[in-house]
Amino acid sequence: MDSSVSDLKNIEKLVFYFFCDSSDFNGIPLRQVSQDLNLDYEESIDLIKELVKSGIVSIQSSTNPHIIGFKHHPVQSQLEILEDAKSIKVVKQSFGKLEIEMEQTEYPICLYPTPEYTKENRDVDKYGYAKYSVELAQSEPQLSFRFFETDILERYSNEPRFDFEFQDFSGQISCKYDEEGNPILREEDQIFLKSFGLGFDSSGARVVAALLCDLGKLSSEHQVAWGAKEIPSTECKVLDDYYNNLILGQWITSKSVFTALIDEINAIYKLTESIFGVPLFHKELDGEHRPKNFTFFFSPTSKNYYDFINLLDKYLSENINKSFFEGSLELEELIPIRDNMVERVQKGTLRLLEEWVSQSFRFPDDSFPKKMLKPLKDVRRERQKPAHKVIENDYDPKFIDKQKKIMEACYISIGSLRRNLQTHPKAKSVELNTHLDDEKVKYF
Template identity: 50%
Template sequence: MKKNILDIVYNFFIDSNDFNGIPLRKISKNLNIDYISSIETIKELVNEDKVSIQSSTNPNIIGFQHYPQNIQIQILEDAKLIEISYSKFGDFTIESENTEFPICLYPSKEYLVKNRDLKDFERAEYSKRLALAEPHLEPVFFEMDVLDRYITDPRYDFKFEDYSGSIIHTHDEQDTPHLREEDQIFLNTFGLAFGTNNDRIIAVYLRYLKDLTPDHQTYWKTKEIGGACKVLKEYHDNIVLGNWNTSYSIFNGFIGELNCLYDLSQFIFSKPLLLKKFNEEKRLREFTYFLSPTSKNYSDFVLLLDKMMSENLNKDFFKNKVELFDLEELGNGIVERKPKGTIRLFEEWISSQFKSSNDNDLKNLFKIFKDIRKERQSPAHKIIENKYDKNYTQKRIDLVKKGYNSMRILRHIFQQHPHAKTFNTPKWLENSDIKNF
């Protein structure tokens, strides 16, 4: 009987497409034996390290760990008290156990290593680990540049939020994949983590790596990092615990403040200060932590940030508010009208409308606009070799912090306008924790 139970547990696991375990009560049903007697035999298999059990709200996968044998034995002993209840719905009868923590059985790691044929997993390193009963929610860590081949390839749909993202291959209008089968991947989720030197890296739970093709599992393996790495708490809480997070990244905060300033200025003056808003859901590629620290990525980010700030100022907004041109004398009584830049127009107008107790407040505000414009112009007129330097990550974050602070200050200035009293500011901008992950 012991061998029959072991064979059922083993075959159920290796035949499963998702590396699932068999429910405890199925053993006695499949073999038509007494439920209590089956538990006694299973306890023997656990003690022999041939079978391992999972007991949780979702025991159908090995979630976090294999429990020590003494704990497994106690769980099986307690399972003798679990009873079945039946609920009837019309012609259907549903059977359920009176427990919040059902039990599933798996072949042990030791038994699988000795007996499982792994030829189907030769190049699928992460699928192989699951095939040997490693926990599905074990995080695996990678260098940030593992994402580069997907970010730069338009045949992949690369999506990301504040601290997580996903990758999927795309199709044409006839629903034909753009890529060969070996490159048709789907990575449901990856997240932000930190390496031993506190550098930002990538974390993927083992369960999701199995959805990569063997070719791509081999590629990801070359970027894997060992050591004492840590998953960002917000990502772990969201993906593993299923908790909602009320914190937002500084990137999201900047876009939120910019969009709010657009709406607020439109509300007050019937004309927006800015030319356009930006989609908070479909984030701009440069507005993420998931970029390698290269000079090209940094330059692209600075260019975008300047376009969102200085180039996004609506020149028409200042019409009839300030003089739009300078008159430059050319001699012989000839003058030339030269248009003022948008930063200068904005600075002249707001200085005439808003008075601060500290004269440096507005100067510092517009210094941010000018510094970002200057930073953009530095690489714009040169051919610069692309370089890798971890300092570029912090430089990007420092710039977006400045941009966020400037937008937030401007929103508070505009909110002091008499016509802004009934404007509804998005609550998350005021009440949420906007932070640098």
Template identity: 35%
Template sequence: MQTNTHLALKKETYVIEEVLEEIQNQYFGSGNFNGMPIYRLADNFDIESDGFRSAIRAGIENEIITATFHGNTHIRAFSGFKKEQLLEWFDSEKYPAHICLYPHQNVLKGSKLLDKYKDSPYELELAKGAGQLDYRTFDLSVLEYYRNDPRYSYETDFIHGSISIESEYFESELVPESDQILLKTFGFAYDKDFGRYVAVFIRYLSDLSPEHQKVWAAKEIKGDIKLHPDYYASSIQGSWGTKISIFQAFVEELELINKMSKLIGKPELFRNSYCAQRPVEFGFLLRPTVSEFNDFVLLIDKMMSDNINKKFFEDDVPTESDEERDDGKIIVRAKGTIQILESWVNKYFHPQDPEPIDQMMMTFKKVRRLRQQPAHKVNTNVFDQGIFKKQRELVIDAYDAVRTLRMILANHPNVKNNPPDINERLFKGEIWDI
């Protein structure tokens, strides 16, 4: 003889099986793996009854279905909530309100409907119940293909980034349709040792063509890897972030120095601030090789020493020197930009603590020395994870050098009386160096 409890459980099981069928039809038929709002089940179920509500709760508890309660509930943003948390929300939220139901991952993993997505690894992950804003992390080298291919627009501030096919190649016979992709946003992430990775939300990975999804899947790295704090803040929390990247800060310092140069009544100290168009290679390395590091050193020296405008120093310090040859003849030689800069700073600026200036000049010389090294010896294209750290240290030193130079010019009376606008984060030193 069946008890009332057994009858209730049997009825609950019957109800949840019927509900699950409708939820799965919605989930796979929506095109975006959307949830089923409880209120849309009102045509076939008495959704306000205690029995129905009890059946839904039991479905969550038994991991047959799951639910979303906050924000845009029609998409499952995250998949990591424990059922205890879901049940707490279910019991405390206004019912049915906008609660949306989904098939649980335990149910989805056995669905024959997954075969449709077998060639698209990240669309398959969504189909199996991953959250739209769950993220995956990848080796940095996955970005090289897009950065180095002129058919793609590759943009990043080294916190956020995006990739898209250039307009002239969109729907063009010159590029296969599978390569005409858009990655709306990517960011960066770090492990506990500050190893650096690319991070992408599964929603955007799933929008790639099947061919490109497989490329990314081959580069995926698993582990305890956390999103860059500002990428998390802007993408998940909807804030503007807290700092700017050191590469953006670097070119903004060059721009400020040039503005101050004009206020002083001189030509711009740097021939190009690169603020309007920062070189795409001016950023953290995508592959830790000697060759990539040497290319970066060459670029940063071009942006520092090679970029100095000698006309700024005319009438202040000599830009040429006289040298006597063995035969007694005098030869006029042009001084190097670092030598000229050092002479000018030493002539006009005498701080109580000379260390920052000494450090600034040492960095200019260090970058030039590193640039000259590859010219005098043959380097194999060695792969070394330590190069990431070496580059980061160089970038920090280079930024400190141009910032010190900006602060030197800021002491000129013309600049003090009419200072240019300075990015508040730059002024406060709120800069990410990771």
């Protein structure tokens, strides 16, 4: 056999078996090929270029080439990078008694078998039904996204033995542990999904996005469950904020309407406590740890919608502190009942708030306080619907739009109240987020 043909075959096997033997689906460094096979470095590159042309080998060149990152690059680009790699020199650096050889390049190169080659030659039976582990084993890019219907999250959010963390545009799932540090779930459910985020399908509907490398770490059982809810990636895209933060490491400069509303409520709490000595709301809200139904990861069912409404009403009207109005308003009213008799009735929190706003601020239109607080009353009315009739748990995309509209209206309402409070002379000494009025708020 011609030596070059033999060398080609040896490189092919070395690249393939190095990848197969790696538990993290890593590639073999370019220079290691010539070292392991006792070949001239530049001659080995020429041989590797032939394997690239043949669709057997693919290269990654980046600050971290040890995984297949976002994609497999065009053949011509790979050939040019390999040719340039011939000029990369090795220098020796000493760290005490330790001497290390290092390549003089910011973008080292690693070699991988192509997806076509691994699909034809690699035995993936050991992965069973673990769909995403199989994809990784077949040289699919680790930092590529997969997309899913939002109800995939129901399995975890409805199970109290899972920890479910939500941020504005992302989240994390893990199993819980007991006081002694032992998992409280069976082994198949002891999972950790490092990150999932918000995406959209071709119609603009919300979907869940997750990286292939994170999905591949789920148990086989959970990979099957996620696979059943997967949406073709060609129809979807990742939210820019999530991508820029997760992949590019950029700060997120926008926030969701959910965070924005919580910020407004907390600002009003601080303002009223400082100005009047008593806060308008019973408590400040935790913006870091909030339920699934107060996020964009909302599966459009009637149950989820009314759970959201119930929570929103608790954050708003139920959170209003009646003690705030003592001394400035009558907290009760007399209601005629019969035979010249009256009944003393407690005023509701929204009624008290409207009266207080009317007497505390000047508006060009007397109807403004009622209009300003209408969204809060709408939430209260909406919350009462399930109390008066049985509502089937239906799935309907309209619940997304209803959630969006009511959140936007409540955010504008509470923001308007906060801005009016800031006109009070004592408000100048209250330290608030200076960007409350100019932050980018997203509704989706």
